[in-house]
Every structure is written in structure tokens, then in C-alpha cells.
Amino acid sequence: MSILLSAFACQKAPEQPKRFALLSAEQTGIDFKNSLKPTKGFNILEYLYYYNGGGVSAGDINNDGLVDLYFTANQGPNKLYLNKGDFQFEDITEKAGVAGTGTWSSGVTMADVNGDGFLDIYVSNVGNYKEAQGKNELFINNQDGTFTESAADYGLDFEGFATQAAFFDYDRDGDLDVYLLNHSVKNPEVFSKADSREKSFESGDKLMQSQLAQGENTFVDVTEQSGIYSSLIGFGLGLGISDVNNDGWPDIYISNDFTENDYLYINQQDGTFKDDLQHRIRHTSRFSMGNELADLNNDGSPEIVTTDMLPSDPEIWRKSVVEDKSEVYDIKLGFGYNHQYVRNTLQRNLGNGQFSDVSLYTNTYASDWSWSPLIFDMDNDGFQDLHITNGIYKRPNDLDFLNYLSNVDKTLSQEERDAFLIETLPTVKIANLTARNTGRFNLEPMAEEWGLDQPSYSNGSTYADLDNDGDLDLIINNTEQEAFIYENKSTDNNYLKIALKGDGLNTMALGAKVVAKSQGQTFIRENNPTRGFQSSVAPVLHFGLGSIQTLSSVEVYWPNGTYQKLENVKANQLLEITQNTTATKAFNLSASNRALLTNTTFPMAYSHQEDAYSDFKQEYLIPRKYNTEGPALAVADINGDGLDDAYFGGARGQAGEVWLQNANGTFSKQKVPTMEQLSISEDVAATFFDANGDGNLDLYVTSAGNEHKDGHLYNNDKLFLNFNGKLTFSPMSLPQLGAQAKTVSAADVDGDGDIDLFVGSNVVNGAYGTNPNQYLLINDGKARFRDESANRLPKDLGMINDSKWYDYDNDGDLDLLVAGEWTSILLLENDGTGNFERVESESLKGTSGWWYSLHLADVNNDGKMDIVAGNLGLNTKLKASAEAPLKLYVSDVDKNGQVDPVIFHHQEGELTPFATRDDLIKQVSAFKKKHPDYKTYSKLEGPQELLGESMERAVEKEAVTFESAVFLNKGNGEFEQIALPQEAQYSPVMDIISDDFDGDGTLDLLLFGNNYSYRNDYGRADAKPITLLLGKGNGHFSSTIDAYLNTAETWGEYRHAQSIEVNGVKHVIAVRNNDKPILLAPNSN
């Protein structure tokens, strides 16, 4: 039997036909190839976008029901291929008269510009620049297979650095206006102040308003009055139209290359736009190329994908220019630009037009030099998938090229030098990215399995059902390589195609939204053809439906605001819907659930002000700074009037503040002179407890900031004794710890009736990665504390971020729970007299992570307190598992008296330094001697090769999980680990509140997240400030639509949260670094 089985297993399975098949030019008749002919007057050195490639537009130009294709060639004639059916195409360029006369073409889009029911073609050209000559061209369809170039007649003969155009009816007057996306060639490496985007430039972006509805076949330039930037610093490469805030009006996303921000123009519904990106998106791609706006999670709101150039192959990564050095990053911020990272983004729309970049969670952030992202349902399973084209024919970001190869023989003539440089630029051909969406932002790489893994230099791309078999085929414009026509061979799922017939001049209803519903599922499509990069799709909406046979409803929100609804629509057909209603209805998703909490106007005039110190000046390679750990927060009834009062810490130079609650729920600041005198120290954590047994609550505040050496006076923690409601600094109470203390927990640990303290520290100043001291301060009953950690606490607990007193074994004494960065969750058993020993817990052993917060609550109602633990989360470049842990090696590699922390992570299975070679060399110049150049370095085989003999001396740490989780208490020091839902993993969890927010009798969780302290190559963790999870009563939690908690007002990096009773009602107060706190009130309904 076993022999039979293995024989069967060994039999080679017959080659399965893959989902996509690449068709040859012989088969299709599409022999298009974007070939380049560099000349001495026009090449990559003369024109910076010489290798950006061409676009492709899909559309049925003769209304025969077959989608035709138009390709742009940068330097050759553009081509129009007529679809004859069955993947047979005819090159009708000549006949149709659409080759164009420009000498450099970029993007192409199709739209019925003149409202005659036939698609016209609009080509963007680069003109009036060196050998690039020509204007944008508008080929008006003569309805007989020929076209007449009429750009000048329509006022659309723009001349300059054109990239792409998008037709849409932004003012809802019934005709198609157009956004002209343009770029610039001004030295992008010389930064201008960000506000220079307000200065208009002749070749800047343009918004052109069609006058067709007003009776004239022409367009008027309304750029300035409509609030569109049109400047020299806009390097526009991506243009997408979509209603991102669900108000029914089309908004615009512009991707800008180089230093300039991307723009997110929100339609103000009055003919103007407002760039509101900074209030909706916390960081973008830096070298933003193409973009795509479409719904990935079927919640009805479009996500935004932008592409950049980060390599995923560790070998290529190690020799490529990637992120800015951290000091240059700061300079750009200083010029007024947004946070931008060299990587793709996948901005998840929370439903309210607020976005969380989850590209690190989905692992779609690095697809090398990328151009066109497209979201479409490649397998018709009901979840739209993601395809990204990539490749650059000559690769200019190679570090050897920059530093070594490009140093040409100076005796050559300029011309010879240029030729040599261009010749020397390296080339790498790689496959495009294909990711299958299995729902809920789980994206799986599929290029190979689906047959889409041919190496290429791919640029523009589009999708269309070319053979009308109900699935979307894929068309890609390649540089120096024949275009790819991929036939989609899916047959396993249902679909629906919808063609809209508008009733006015917008004959194909561009801008319309269609919502299809069935079995509790919602599918939404927007009819905005310009997508990806320099390309456009056909105005036919395609829905993959999985096993759905019939849709309960199909709703159309027409571009002019009218609404139509069809019921019981059968799958597997092309449905034509003609606009025949005048009923209007505002677009409404009506899916959001009950808001359980409301953000109130904060009732105290306190705001945290962080100081400017940067740890990176001292320790260049550390992954994050420890100067922004505050503010401290503590809540208690200070003056014994029965009302909760609050203490907020200050950063260096800012005094801590005490706010007393008045009977009417307002707060008044209490002057505490000694706090003002101590404003030089940075307050990070605080707690109220009765230190001297007088019944008043005293205040302990830790001082840290990582700005001063350990032992420095300014790092000494402070105890404020409470004399009848007045706090006064007690200088003799505490030993001088001088540590970077991050956490303090108070309890009577030795059973003598007074309250003792654990003080935990998370970093040693100047020596990241080494173990700081942790402190057990024993109270003599009179508020005098002795440091007894040496004989009561185990050593080397690690870099501790949080602590809780926790009688996990219900033996009546308080045990200690601590966790931090590079540590496991550690449980220390109290022997009843305040001596602690590590608990050897099997289930906590493999939990080393970057833990930030601990919370105790009985989440499964079994009478035992469980642990909720906040980790770094999974939306990070750092990936860790037991098999592939994140590693830290700390040693003084170059013996110069400063320890060198080097982090290694697994990139495509390979253990590689997280920092670039240049950054490593800045820390340890001897690393430069190890490898003569980047190419040799790129073959690096692991820590041993880089660190050499210093490995032996190194302190080695690792992290195996970054997932925030619940640990259910089994009572014997063992725990059951349950991961928190995806939404809780989008950012580090900095503090946790539990309460029964929905009143169902089980505890829910409110997580406060975000942390901007990471070095720019790690990137700010800014994806999700607040997450509300509902408890199921068994330790499992479900996520909620909590967009209402995540608004422009509440975004920020949280540090601490606590319950506080205000006006007799339990609220939640939470503090943010360098910002105002927030106060959340329960909703009474």
C-alpha cells in the first residue's frame, strides 16, 4: 500500500494550465514594442523620465462590443489595434490616423469627449523640450473607424511635460472635464520650500472645464480658481479619480515623484478642490509613480495604492539607493514636506476617508521599480486582486554606479562621458507582482502560480475582457520587449459586467458608482477609466461574484447625482443599464455600526510639547528614539472631594500639570510650584499611591528621555507628597536611580502594610540593546524608599516597557508581570516577602517581541485575571517568527568605547542587516574594509561575515513575534495565547483599556496605538491610533467599524490611557505625544 502511494506521489503531475496564458504576437497580431532610440541629444541624462515607458488604453472604439487597444510608444508611432474577436487584432493605426505626431508620447486615455456616443482618444506628449516636440493630441472618433486630431479646436493642445489625463465630470454639469497630469524637469535634488507648490508654472498640472454642456466644443483652464496646484515642483506620475470620502463627488489622487507630496484633492462640491492629504493620510510613497483607487475589502470605500521603487530581493536591496539618510529625511520635513517613504503604500480606507497604510501588513510594499498598480478581480472570486508592473531598462539607483563605476576617465569628451555613463547603468529584469486577495487584506503572491512571472521591463497596464468570456485579460506595455497580452482562462466563478449609458453628454457615465449586493456581501465599482500608470481601462464595470448566481440588487449612482436600482440581477451576463431616472439620492453605504464612544471637546488646556532632541545624533543605528516616551498620565482624586483629577507629565522644558475636577465636570489647573521648578526633567510614567500612609494619594513620576547619561541628575525620578490636596516634591524620599525609567507600578509586595514600587527602564543611554537596571523600591512606611533590587529581583530582565502587579496564581501575594523590547512576557513569582524569581512558563517562553503595553482583565469570565499584551504589531517591515526571528547583536565592534547595535532581519528568507551598508559604515567605519564595493557586499551571507570575531563578545537578542495578543490564564503559570484581530495589528499597541462598552456583559478592549519614534528606514508606525474590539466572552475579540474613533482630530501617537469619571460618568482619557489628550465619552443611546 505504501509503495503504491509513493509511486503515485512520484508521478509527475501533468502541467496544469495556469490561470493566465501569455499569447504571442503571432497569435494576436499585436506586435507592439516600446523601443527606445537614445541619441546624444535625448537620453536618460538629457531627460529624467527617458525610461518611464509607455501606456495602454482599452476601449471599444467602434461600438462592436469588442474592446480595442491603443498603445503609446515613447519614440515610435503609437498603435491602435482593432479587436476582431477571439484574440485576433488588426493594426489599424494608419487607417485610423491615430499614430500621432509627437516625438515623445507618455500616457493615453479614452473617453467620449464630445458626447456623440463614440470613444475618442487623448494622448499626452512631452513637448517643447530638446528633441521632444509635440503637443497633447485629441483624436475625435469619426464613427467610421477613422479619427480626426482636434486638440487645438478643443483647447486641449497642451504643450509641455505631459504624463496622463483623466476625463470626469467634477462639476456635475453633465459634460466631461479633464485633469491634465504633468511633470517637471527642474532639478528635483535641490529642495525648494514646500509652499512653492502654490506658485503656478506653465507646465504644471491643469484642470480644464468642458464647455460642451454650455454649448461650446471647447475647454477652459480653471486650474487656479479650482484650487489645483500647478507648480514646478510637481513631478506628476500618477492620476486617479475616485470618491474617497463617499460623498458622491469625484476626488483626485495625484502621485508625485521626488520630494513633492502626493495630493489628495477632495471635491468641495462647488467647483473647487482642496488638497486634504495631510489630514487623511499620514505618509505616502516618496518616489510615487502610478496609483490605483478601488475597493479591496468589499466595504464600499476605495483603498489607494501607490507604487515606489523598493527592491524586495535582499541582494538587490543591499546595493540600491533606498531611503534617505535619517538626517536628510529631517531636512525635507524642515522644508515643509510630508512623511514619505521609499515603498509602495496600500492605504486602507477606514470608511470615513481616513486611511491606514497596511502595505507592510499585506507585504506589498516592495515590488522593486514599480509603475502601474491595478486592482481587479483576476479570478472572479469576489475579492479584487492586485497587480503591479515593474522594471526599469536602465537602473540608475545602483550604489556602485554612484560611487565607483561612474567615475569615468576625465579626459573623455562630455559626449563620450555621457555615452559611457549610460552604457554603464546596470539592468535587471524582474517579474511583475501579482497578489491574490483572499479577503480582509490577506494578499498572497501568485505570479508564478497564475503564469504571470515572465521577467520584463513593464510600464503601463490595463485589463479588459478581450474575448468576452467573462474574465479580465491583462495587457502590459513593455520597454524594449513585446507587449504582454495575457489571456485569462478562469472558468471557475461567476461574474457580471455592466455597461452604463448616460442620458446626456457623458454618454458612458464616467464617474458613476455601481453597488451590487448579495447574501450580505457588497461589491462596488466606480466607472473611472484612467488608472494605474499612463493607462486606462474600458468603461465597462466588471464584478467577480464567486459562487453567487443572482444579485439581490444593483444600485447605480449616476454621475449627476441621480439614482437607479435593479433587483434580482442574474450573474454571467453583460448588463446594459440606461439612465432613465431623475430621482436623486445621496451616496450612502449604510453599513456603519453603532458608535459606542464619542470624542468630546477636551476640557483641560493642557497639550504635551515634545522637545527637539534626537537620539540618532548620538546613536546612529538604533531603531527608534527614546526621547518621545511621554507624556506621563495619572488619574486619582487628589484633593479628596470624590472627583477624579488628572496629572499630565511634561517633556523636557515643560512642567507637569495637575488638573482638579470641579463639581460641574470642568477642570481647573492647580499650581504646583515644585513641578515647575523640575520642568527640566522629562516625565514619562506616573502613578498615584499613598506613600506615607496618611490616606492622601501621593504621586510618583519617572524621569527619562534618553538625552542624558544614566545616573544623570535629570533622570532621577520624583515623588510628590500630597498634603491635604497639595502636591509637593519630596527630595529625600527616593534613591537617585538616574535610569531611563519607562514604567512604575505600586503595591505592597513585602506584606508590611506600606506600598512599595517597581520601576522599570527600557534603555541604557548610549548603549541601546544592553540591559538596563530594573528597580524594586521598598518603602519604610514613611515614604522613604530603598533600592533593594539587587537582592530581591532577578537580573537582566531586559528593556522593560510596562509592568503590572499580578497575582496570577491567586496565592494572595502580588507577583510581577513585565515585558518590553526584545523580551518575552516575563512573570516573576513573589515568595510573599517581596523576593522575586522568574516563573518558568512554557507558554510565555516563546513570546519575545517588542512589547509596549500590558493589561490585566478577566476576558473569559473564569474568575482569573488574564493578560492583554500590546506588541509592535504586524504592520511593519520587521517580520519575526520562531523560525525566522529578528536578531540584535550588540558589541563594540570597532572597540571605540561605543557599543554598536546591529539588527538583522529575514528578507525573503535571508538573514540580512536591516540598516544599509552606508549606515552601518557610519556607525562602524571598519565595515567598509570588509567589502570593496556594494556588489561584493550584496552577497553578504549573514551576521558572522559582517561582525566577525566581535560576534563572540556580542549580546544577542531576538524577537519571534510582533503580534498583539491575549494570554488566557490557566492558573498554573501557563497561558493560552490568542491573537487579537487584524485591525489591532496595524500599529503598536501603546496602552489598553478594558470595559463593557457595548453593555453585553463581556469585556471589550479599547487599544491606543501608533508610535512615531522609529528611524525613517523603519518608518513611523502611524496606521491606527484607536481600535475598539468587542469581546466574545471567551477571550476572543472581533473588530468593529471604528472609523468614527479614528479621525483627523484623534490621530496621533498615544502613550497612556486611563478610565476617568467625569460628571459621574466613566470616560476614557488618553494622552498623545506632542499633542493634546483626548477624552472619550460613552454614548448614552
Next chain:
Amino acid sequence: MTEKMKKFNFLMLVVAAFCFVGCDTGKKEVSIDADVYHQSMDQLSEVIVHDIFSPPIASRIYAYPSVAMYEILALDNPQYKSLAGQLNELEPIPKPTEEVSYELAALEAFLKLGTTLIFSEDKMDTYKEELYAKLGEGVNSKYFEASVAYGDEVAQHILKWADGDMYKQTRTFPKFTVIDDPARWQPTPPGYFEAIEPHWNQIRPFVLDSANQFTPERPTQFDMDKNSQFYKETMEVYNTGVNLTEEQKEIASFWDCNPYVMNVTGHVMAATKKITPGGHWIGIVKIACKKADADPMKTAQTYALTSVALADGFISCWDEKFRSNLIRPETVINRYIDEEWLPLLQTPPFPEYTSGHSVISNAAATVLTSIYGDNFSFRDDTEEKYGLSVRSFDSFTQASEEAAISRLYGGIHYMPAIANGVTQGRKLGEFVVNKLEFTNESLSKK
């Protein structure tokens, strides 16, 4: 076996291969003329360029090997004096215990130290292998080996001395903090590099008592009032920049000496690498020595004297740069006068005052004049291989003055940085000349 030992053994093998049989009986003489030292210095310069060392660090790399070379040769030459006790904290080098070639030992010590101080050791090793194969022909192998071993011993001695100069420690000091003050330095395009070596004044000087011994006059107070002196000086840079003559352009480029110029076109970045200002003067040393037909001893003296003057020049200049922390003309002009203006030369990444080239060129010219006199005409082709022109000068002073003013033409300095830099450099040079006694003659001169 370590990599280095392997290399050393291989080297010995190469040497041995050239003496066939009876090496022990070969001649006890290695023929090394001054040209070998010049060649080796050129090689060191080339690797410094390849490895992209900044001007202050490059000056340190030139100095220690040059001193080592001089110290060994001086042992063998009764007319010359050791610099031990004259250079700060330098102790007398060990004497050979066997019969050695001082010329070879000096060469070895030079190359050994050079190799230790740069990154691309392979490039130095390859050079040395070829050179030693030639020098070792027909030479008694024990004698050859003993000379090399002695050179290494001296190199170790010098390296220990170098280790005490705070260089290592300065690697751990905080990076420079840019402050938001309109008068203070800001990073400049296109690299926006951080200011290099903000703690270079902590480096032990070779001759100076302290880094601030020749603190120049205060720079002109920043003031953008149109009638202010600072505004006038800024406009002088700007107006010179927009009206450059061909000759001014040539002069500026000739003295650019920027080891790392970033050329950026969109996403294409290509660096142009050249020798440093100090490297340029090391090149002039060679020209002078050759013209004067200097023997190995005098050649070594010239390199040692010039390289310590250059190194101290950088320490003195850097001390001032981070004291005054003055903003560069490019930043000021872009902010207040012409957003689009670019200087002819790329602004190097450190504060403006004083001009490094002015200080070190005048220090070098002063010490060279002390040896070769004021009327010493020469043809400077140092940077011909970097595609620059050849220029002729009647004296070192003339060359150093041109180097100084070239910074105005290049658009990277205001006039006070140049004028006061010249003074700073000359004073420093004179101090070095007066303090160091190379020969017994100089003793008798006093």
C-alpha cells in the same frame, strides 16, 4: 591564519621567487630613489580618492605615513634630526637590531601605515606586491625581509602614536546638530550631507599647542539688511558668480579639490571623485621635489613637513568652522536673492568660515617656501588626470593665493573666509616652520 598573514606570506613568496638560488648571498642593497616614494604617495592619493575620504581625514592619512618615512631615514642621516619630542607625543622610533635598508624600511613603514589608514587594502597590497617584486630582484632575501620587518615595527610604533590622537573617540561623538538660525549653517544641495567632522578640533595636532592657537578674526555678522556688510559680501559672491570670466571658471575648477561631487539627473546619480585640497598640495610637493632633484631624505622631509602643516591646518580651520558655524552663500542667496542660483562648484558639506583651502594652501605654501625659497616657479599638473587643466606659478605663495581666491569664483565662500583664512594659514605655517627642526643646520640658524 588571518587574511593579513596570508597576504604577507604571499608577498614573501613573490619576493623569494625573484632571487632563485642563493638568495642569502644576494646583494645587501635595495635601490630606491625618490621616485619610488613619489609613486607610493601617488598610490596612496589614488586610494584616498577611491575610498572617498573627506579632506580632514585625508590630511591625517597623509601625515602619519610621511612622518614614519622621515623618521626612519633620519636615523640613517646624521644631518637630520628626529621629530620625536617635536611633534606632540611622538616618541623616538625603535632602532633596527639587524642590518637593514633604511630606504626600504621607510617605504615599508609608509605603505604599511597607508594601508592601515585607508579602506581598500587590496589596492595597496597589489601595488606593493608589484613594487617589491621589482625592488627585491637580486637582493639578499634575509636583508630584504629584515628591512621590511623593521619598517613594520616602526609602523606599529607610529600607529600606537596615532591611536592616541582621539580619532577613534571622535567617531563616537554626537553628529552635528543643525539649528534653526538664519545665520547658521544648513546642509546644501544636492546631497544635503550632514556636516562632516564637527569634532575635528578634538584631534591632537601635530605641531600646534592647541586647535584654537590661530583663531582668526570673527566673521562678518549675519545681516540681510541691504546696507549691511554681510549683505555686500553675499552680493559679491553672487555678482562674481553670475559674471564669471572663462579664466575665473578655470581657476575655480582647477582648485575645486572636492573629493565627492554628486551629479544628479532625476533618478540618475553619479559621483565625480577628485583629490582633496591637501592631496593637491601633496602633489605639488612631488613637483617641487622633482624640480629640485631632491634626494630621498629631502623628499621625505618635504612630505613630512608639508603633511603635518596640512593636517594642523585642517584642525585649526575645522576648529573655527564649528565655532562660527556660518551659513554658506548658496543657502543665503537661494533664500534671499535668487532661488535658482547655483554656485559653479558644489558647496562642500561643512560650515563656511574660514575657507579650508585658503588655510591649508597658505600653510603648505609657507612651509614649502621655507625649504625651496620664494622664487620657485613650477608647472602644476596634479589634477590633469582628473580632466583639469595645467597651471603655472612663479611661487608657492602665488599658487596658494590663487587657491584661496578660487573659492570666491566657485561661489562657496565670502571674502572674509578667504582673506582671514590666508592669514590663519600663513601664521600657522610660520609657526610650524619655526617650531620644527629638521636638520642640524636649522639649529645653527638660530
